[in-house]
Amino acid sequence: MITKLTTLEQFIIDKQGDFPFATGELSSLLRDLSLAAKIVNREVNKAGLVDILGDLSTCNVQGEQQKKLDVFANEHFIKALSSGGECCLVASEELDDPIYINNEVSKSAKYLVCIDPLDGSSNVDVNVSVGTIFSIYRRTKSEGPITLDEVLQKGTEQVAAGYFIYGSSTMMVYTTGKGVNGFTLDPSIGEFCLSYPKMRFPEQGRIYSINEGNYLRFPQSVKEYIKYCQQNDKDTDRPYTSRYIGSMVADIHRNLLKGGIFLYPATLSHPKGKLRLVYECNPIAFIVEQAGGIATNGKKRILDISPSELHQRVPFFAGSKDMVNKLSEFIEKHQYVNEFVE
Ligand code: AMP
Ligand code: P6P
Numbered sequence: 153m154i155t156k157l158t159t160l161e162q163f164i165i166d167k168q169g170d171f172p173f174a175t176g177e178l179s180s181l182l183r184d185l186s187l188a189a190k191i192v193n194r195e196v197n198k199a200g201l202v203d204i205l206g207d208l209s210t211c212n213v214q215g216e217q218q219k220k221l222d223v224f225a226n227e228h229f230i231k232a233l234s235s236g237g238e239c240c241l242v243a244s245e246e247l248d249d250p251i252y253i254n255n256e257v258s259k260s261a262k263y264l265v266c267i268d269p270l271d272g273s274s275n276v277d278v279n280v281s282v283g284t285i286f287s288i289y290r291r292t293k294s295e296g297p298i299t300l301d302e303v304l305q306k307g308t309e310q311v312a313a314g315y316f317i318y319g320s321s322t323m324m325v326y327t328t329g330k331g332v333n334g335f336t337l338d339p340s341i342g343e344f345c346l347s348y349p350k351m352r353f354p355e356q357g358r359i360y361s362i363n364e365g366n367y368l369r370f371p372q373s374v375k376e377y378i379k380y381c382q383q384n385d386k387d388t389d390r391p392y393t394s395r396y397i398g399s400m401v402a403d404i405h406r407n408l409l410k411g412g413i414f415l416y417p418a419t420l421s422h423p424k425g426k427l428r429l430v431y432e433c434n435p436i437a438f439i440v441e442q443a444g445g446i447a448t449n450g451k452k453r454i455l456d457i458s459p460s461e462l463h464q465r466v467p468f469f470a471g472s473k474d475m476v477n478k479l480s481e482f483i484e485k486h487q488y489v490n491e492f493v494e
Pocket of ligand 1: 174179
């Protein structure tokens with residue numbers, strides 16, 4: 153039960169206090185992200201009312217038709233990060249190449265940000281929750297202009313990661329490696345307020361999230377796991393419940409609160425998996441692990457994968473420890489072979 157109002161601002165400053173030598177750069181970067189999210193939230197909440205729906209003629213690097221809100225979100229996060237001065241590079245799902253922020257202040261900044269500005273954006277038009285996913289790394293070089301190889305760091309190197317979810321309420325959920333905390337935006341004061349301190353997966357999960365429309369194209373191990381979830385077994389409280397929103401942030405957020413597993417395997421149409429390692433899976437994996445869960449590509453811990461390119465895709469299984477461990481039993485039994493799984 154929360155009895156005291158703690159704003160995100162107060163929380164960030166309090167946590168900075170745990171690092172006596174901190175300059176405040178990370179705190180400022182987290183604030184820049186929360187500001188951009190408030191601006192995006194304002195537009196998402198009235199998407200049906202203004203001419204912001206509909207498709208742009210352009211396509212993003214994924215070859216997906218860009219919705220105006222995708223572009224709007226991308227622009228505003230880049231603007232906030234560029235003007236904040238604490239980040240020297242932004243890598244975005246919406247852009248082929250990273251943005252190198254060369255203004256006087258930013259070019260010597262020690263952080264870089266990888267972001268999916270509006271994940272699940274195809275759901276905006278049907279009023280379903282969407283989200284922003286972000287990941288913060290330190291530069292690996294202490295001088296000279298930042299280079300692309302500094303973006304391709306393992307997920308274990310993340311300084312911070314989190315998501316904003318624009319749903320029935322707007323929340324920020326993030327970690328800096330010392331647990332996961334959730335903040336709900338109070339529109340009446342324009343502040344994110346601590347609403348879910350120390351978030352942890354419930355011990356037992358019984359929700360599985362997967363697009364079963366791809367069933368015929370799943371590896372045998374995943375097919376058998378789905379059948380396991382559907383079997384009657386009182387002792388293990390099965391059948392489980394199937395819930396799939398189609399916005400990973402929303403599915404992960406629900407599973408984090410209620411317990412569950414999210415699965416996006418490699419399929420025939422996406423032989424490397426669909427989800428992106430650098431700005432979708434790594435930040436979510438950091439959150440999941442910090443909340444007591446597991447995140448894997450079926451054979452390897454997501455955070456241990458060395459990215460080979462910025463828009464690399466991976467198979468992604470993440471959630472409650474007991475459920476991911478059970479899936480792994482099926483994967484081991486079938487030696488889940490996928491040439492793209494390291
Ligand atoms: P800074 O000098 O502000 O970049 O902070 C140096 C390091 O201290 C960061 O990379 C974090 O590891 C930690 N730190 C600083 N501020 C915070 C904060 N507000 N929350 C969590 N960790 C922080
Ligand atoms: P499918 C949204 O496009 C996204 O990247 C994730 O947010 C979501 O979990 C997944 O793709 C949905 O993909 O193929 O099930 O529509």
